Amino acid sequence: MSQTFKTIAKFQYSSEAQIIKGRLESEGIQVFLSDNLTIDTDPLVSNAIGGVKLKVLSKDAMQAQHILETINRYSVDDNGNAIHCPNCNSQEVAMFSTIKDFKSFFAFVFGFIAGTLPFYSKDKYRCDNCNTEFDIK
Structure with missing residues (x-):
């Protein structure tokens, strides 16, 4: 079975993404971060590469979006x-x-x-x- 990931959020720094990742994983959603190591190595390239992408499995995208909306900004x-x-x-x-x-x-x-x-x-x-x-x- 092919599992595809969908990007549901982008963050300038990986620390922000790690916090949200922890929240989603506590709800049982599998999360993958992309470009976080590149940005941790050189934070100045964050805008150039589009930030840290927070990805979830396509089947969990709706539930993850709902959780993101409940977090008070x-x-x-x-x-x-x-x-x-x-x-x-x-x-x-x-x-x-x-x-x-x-x-x-x-x-x-x-x-x-x-x-x-x-x-x-x-x-x-x-x-x-x-x-x-x-x-x-």
């Missing part, structure tokens, strides 16, 4: 509760990192020159409904 607080937008009260709030002030810009440039990760970056939240940007205190 929006931010939660330390207690696991959804973060609400202060403007429209939506729960569709995602965290993003920004470099807007001199301190974060200087740390980024210094980290880039020194070959290390940036020392300072500020995380903010953005509502997907009204595009309001805000901090959590």
Whole structure:
């Protein structure tokens, strides 16, 4: 019997794909990652080769897609509760990192020159409904 794989998701880095792979395997779905070793060796080629492809057997594709849709992509607080937008009260709030002030810009440039990760970056939240940007205190 021929078993063919179907790509159901693509990720920029293999760590993201490994997390989803673990979730799908816990549900009994056989998962195969392609191009993950290439990207682990040289992460800069991820966009050039289309990222890490997460593949499942064709017969399990619908079930795997359903599981992927149940994973919440929006931010939660330390207690696991959804973060609400202060403007429209939506729960569709995602965290993003920004470099807007001199301190974060200087740390980024210094980290880039020194070959290390940036020392300072500020995380903010953005509502997907009204595009309001805000901090959590």
